[in-house]
Amino acid sequence: MxxxxxxxxxxxxxxxxxxxxxxxxxxxxxxxxxxxxxxxxxxxxxxxxxxxxxxxxxxxxxVHFGMAGRxxxxxxxxxxxxxxxxxxxxxxxxxxxxxxxxxxxxxxxxxxxxxxxxxxxxxxxxxxxxxxxxxxxxxxxxxxxxxxxxxxxxxxxxxxxxxxxxxxxxxxxxxxxxxxxxxxxxxxxxxxxxxxxxxxxxxxxxxxxxxxxxxxxxxxxxxxxxxxxxxxxxxxxxxxxxxxxSFLPANNTEDPPHNLDTMIEDTPDRGLEELVPDSPSEPLDMESIIRRLVDNGELLEVHADFARNVIVGFARFSGVIVGVVANQPKVMAGALDLNAADKVARFVRTCNVFNVPLVTLVDVPGFLPGVEQERGGIIRHGAKMLHAYASCTTPKITVLLRKSYGGSYLAMCSQELGADMVFAWPTAEIAVMGSEAAVKILYRKELDAAEDRAARAAELAQEYRDEFASPYEAAANFYITDVIEPCETRAAISIALRKTLNKRELRPSKKHGNMPL
The missing domain is CATH 3.90.226.10 (2-enoyl-CoA Hydratase; Chain A, domain 1)
Structure with a gap:
């Protein structure tokens, strides 16, 4: 019909x-x-x-008020x-x-x-x-x-x-x-x-x-x-x-759309070293470092205008989709504060639920000191970063570029927080605090007695860096995987990602962890 x-x-x-x-x-x-x-x-x-x-x-x-016939x-x-x-x-x-x-x-x-x-x-x-x-x-x-x-x-x-x-x-x-x-x-x-x-x-x-x-x-x-x-x-x-x-899977049971047919480039990138300032007290531009490392210089930055002392976003390393977390020393010296901690913790958890590997680039002097930070709950907010990284089960690769002091060393995904591989540049400093501050505490009497206090403080600071804060000291204690040249960074990250994509990590059975919100 x-x-x-x-x-x-x-x-x-x-x-x-x-x-x-x-x-x-x-x-x-x-x-x-x-x-x-x-x-x-x-x-x-x-x-x-x-x-x-x-x-x-x-x-x-x-039947609702004034809606009849509308x-x-x-x-x-x-x-x-x-x-x-x-x-x-x-x-x-x-x-x-x-x-x-x-x-x-x-x-x-x-x-x-x-x-x-x-x-x-x-x-x-x-x-x-x-x-x-x-x-x-x-x-x-x-x-x-x-x-x-x-x-x-x-x-x-x-x-x-x-x-x-x-x-x-x-x-x-x-x-x-x-x-x-x-x-x-x-x-x-x-x-x-x-x-x-x-x-x-x-x-x-x-x-x-x-x-x-x-x-x-x-x-x-x-x-x-x-x-x-x-x-x-x-x-x-x-x-x-x-x-x-384009950076995400359709759901949490799938992997992101990696392109594993992409060849891993192992040609050293000497130009990367030119982006590192001569003086350790001069801030490097982390965004320029990231764009030098990732495929085609493409970074989809998330929260670009918020808490600009850290950078988070999506990128690719030799075809592998990653979430990038990095300190930005050009803003607040890259120190972590209340907003930066929230920004990082949220992004890390987003990557974790959608099976996106994490690459963390570290140049951090510590958590930002100050009455406002303490009263604002920096302990609670910083703990969000610790919780997010420690509970994250996706591949986690960390690179220590320069300074990494105190609790911020841990908060930026150290080996102890579950990083699968940790690489360090020869310029890295890993310690409880910066060498200058440590010298003032440890050698106060000696400095007070020195004829040239500034010169003696500089000598002691260098000795402290060499003996206690160098990446080789951390490597000797197996806290890091290897010390690498900056020009090797892209290849090291790319290979590490390929090797850890199939990682499996079992956790205790529970509804969920109790994140310090």
């Missing part, structure tokens, strides 16, 4: 009302601002012809799955052109349904956030919907990658969903994210503030640390999503 033409026409009409509700004039206005519509974001994300929508015809319950296309969110190359991805895109993208119970059901699908099939989730928050008309139903979304975020955490792209407003409770995901991207000009905006802050506290101060991409990427990446516009954000996913 043939399908009646009028039924096909009804279907097409219904689809058209849902998919084409944004007028061409409105689209032009969005594009002028660097914005895409909710459906355009989905189309830009996926390979052409691979997106299958889920729940297009789902509707809110019309049409909300797709209930303000597009959900479904598509492909990026050979990788399937689940996605949802909130539609600000439908009741400001507000979330009600049906929208939450659509979102959690696609998230459960991602959990069952082991595929990443990409969420486009563009919402005015909870749908006031639905009251507690909207709050219940947010609870369902948050619970699903936690269920997916550590199982599949979750990436949030904040393209517009992300207000109130809506901000917690991105915070529960692995990576958060905000667009620079069009997005803002906050729990309480400037008007509420003024009403409650009396303090006048601006959206730039409390909810902008710049603030969140550099001050609060809530955002990992800032993109210029929607298209740039989507390109960034694809780049992030």
């Amino acid at each position: 043939a399908i009646k033409p009028e039924l096909i026409e009804i279907l097409r009409t219904r689809r058209g009302k849902i998919t084409e509700h944004v007028s061409p004039e409105k689209l032009d206005a969005l594009h002028a601002k660097g914005l895409l519509s909710a459906r355009e974001r989905i189309n830009w994300l996926f390979d052409e012809g691979t997106f299958q929508e889920v729940g297009m015809h789902a509707k809110h319950h019309a 049409e909300l296309p797709a209930d303000g969110v597009i959900t479904g799955t598509g492909y990026l190359g050979s990788v399937q991805v689940a996605s949802y895109s909130q539609d600000f052109n439908v009741l400001a993208g507000t979330l009600g119970k049906m929208q939450a059901r659509k979102i959690t349904r696609i998230m459960r699908y991602a959990l069952k099939t082991g595929v990443p989730v990409v969420a486009f956030k563009d919402s005015g928050g909870a749908r006031i008309q639905e009251g507690v139903d909207a709050l219940s919907g947010y609870g369902d979304v948050f619970y699903s975020n936690v269920m997916l955490s550590g199982v599949v990658p979750q990436i949030a792209v904040v393209c517009g407003p992300c207000a109130g409770g809506a901000a917690y969903s991105p915070a529960l995901m692995d990576f958060v991207i905000m667009t620079r000009k069009n997005s803002h994210m906050f729990l309480t905006g400037p008007e509420v802050i003024k009403a409650v506290t009396g303090r006048a503030t601006t959206m730039e101060e409390v909810g902008s991409a710049t603030m969140h990427s550099s001050v609060s640390g809530n955002v990992h990446f800032v993109a210029e516009d929607d298209q740039s954000a989507i390109a960034l999503v694809k780049r992030i996913l």
